[in-house]
Amino acid sequence: MKGNHPNLRAQLDTCITCGLCLPECPTYRLTGDEAASPRGRIAAVAAIEFGSAVVDDRFDEITGFCLQCRACETACPSAVPFGSIIEAARSEVVRSRPRRLRELALTRGLRWGWALRVIRLLAPLISRFVGPLRGMRSGKVFGVSLRGGSWHGAGADSQEVVLFTGCVADQWFPGLHQASVAVLTAAGYSVTAPAEQTCCGALAAHSGFEDGAHRLASLNVEALPGEALIAVDVAGCGAHLKGYGAFGAEGAAFAGRVRDINELVAEAIVSGRLPTLPGRGEAVAVIDPCHLEHGQRVVDPPRAVLRAAGYEVVDADRGGLCCGAAGIYQLDHGETGETLGVRKAAMVDATGATLVAAANAGCEMQLRRFLDDSKVVRHPVEYYAEAIRDGSR
Ligand code: SF4
Ligand code: SF4
Incomplete structure (x- = not known):
């Protein structure tokens, strides 16, 4: 080639x-x-x-x-x-x-926060034509990014951790990042979210735009220097960031600092820096995002986080099939994406749980499309953040 x-x-x-x-x-x-x-x-x-x-x-x-x-x-x-x-x-x-328009959108557009905000604003309209947007959370449209923020951890000797905010999650899932900050600071981490960071480049790389993906990787390596761990709360981004070693020695050093947030929170629970909370008597159906299970081989930590939040963990589809979200897959293969989404939703329904946990924004949007409105889909760390907030009231 x-x-x-x-x-x-x-x-x-x-x-x-x-x-x-x-x-x-x-x-x-x-x-x-x-x-x-x-x-x-x-x-x-x-x-x-x-x-x-x-x-x-x-x-x-x-x-x-x-x-x-x-x-x-x-x-x-x-x-x-x-x-x-x-x-x-x-x-x-x-x-x-060459696919110039798509390349432009995936290698530059995702860096434009305002563009993602406009899409969110128009989501109710364009979701009639772009199915995956039907899974978008409702919420505020402007002024939501956590980029540029810093938060002190509980305790005197807090360790620094960088929050990777990404592009879509930064604009469309601000509640997720807020929960991540709340849990990390409670665990004693001081958290920074440098403003210069950008899209991880996963969507560009998966679509074959390797020069653009390399450019985005270089920007992130430059924007997040040092040795602090990098916490990621979107599995698709985390899997790609852990693969930055493909971009040379600097990329490899960066990749060695990346942790899925479930890994960090589960470690803090085991070491006693975060509490195990009393049972809430409710079941949460867990799905394993492909880029967490296969891309990062992280399976137990999200379950440990949910159990420590007081939930009974039920596997919706252990070792199962992709939910069909798969980045921008549905632009070209909408029917296959929908078939897989319907199957996954049926497996979640079969558990009988109304609460669902998915540690990847794309999977969350896909499940929302195909589950009925009685179901709540959130990241495991959001469940844990809510539990410690309730526990401290
Ligand atoms: S499982 Fe066997 S056929 Fe499939 S990629 Fe691995 S070696 Fe090849
Ligand atoms: S769709 Fe099949 S070939 Fe492609 S990554 Fe998944 S398991 Fe592998």
Whole structure:
């Protein structure tokens, strides 16, 4: 391939074509088609890389249908880095057929807070045409960003932590960031949210805009210097930030500081810096965002956070399929995204719980679309923040 993927051949060679990933792949499960499986996609990428095929509409279709959920990585006995392979493939597609408007939106637009606010303002109108916006939370439209803020932690010897605010979450999920700040400061962390940080670049990378993704990574590495841990409360951003090592030594040092917020809060609960609260007698149905379970291999911490908040934890779909949100997947594959969203909502319904926990903003929006209004969907840390607030009243 023409892009800068020095390890691609070695990565492709790690696939032993065993097929163990196939039953875990949502698109294969839906279609039964080898070309819609991880193994089939790897074969298609290898054909391009080793020169027996060229990038064409079929290659675009095979690689674009992938949700990039990385369930195949968790299932794979040979540690095939599928996420990295599929990003290389999508960048090759973009190189052969540029998508300027989408590139502009994903590499620059997401840095424009005002643009995201306007979309939020118009959400009730445009959600009739753009389904995923139907899952947006209601709330204030302007003046919500926490960027530029700093908060002192409880206790005299507080450790510094940086809050990664992201782009969409910064504008559309301010309550989530406020809950994160409340819980981190209660755990004794002093929190800063530097104003210069920007979009993590995950959506750009997944869409094949690798130069733009690299630019956004460089901006974040520059904006968040030092050695303080970086707390992330959106699993999709966290998985991508933990992969900044692909952008060189500075990126690798940055990636080593990144923690999903559930990891930090669960650690603080175990060490006694945060309390375990009395039972509330309610069940919370937990779903595992792909980019937390497969992208970061973080499964137990959100459950530990919810239990410490006094809830009974019920697994909605342990080891299950992607909910179909998958970044901007639904712009091109709305029907598949909806099929998966309906399935996931049915699994949540089957638990009988009215409270639902999802540690990723995209999954939360997707579940809201397909669950009825009696269900509450929030991040585990929001449940915990509410519990400590109630406990201190
Ligand atoms: S990333 Fe997900 S959709 Fe894509 S091949 Fe792997 S399991 Fe299938
Ligand atoms: S990606 Fe892994 S699990 Fe899937 S066929 Fe290749 S080696 Fe087997």
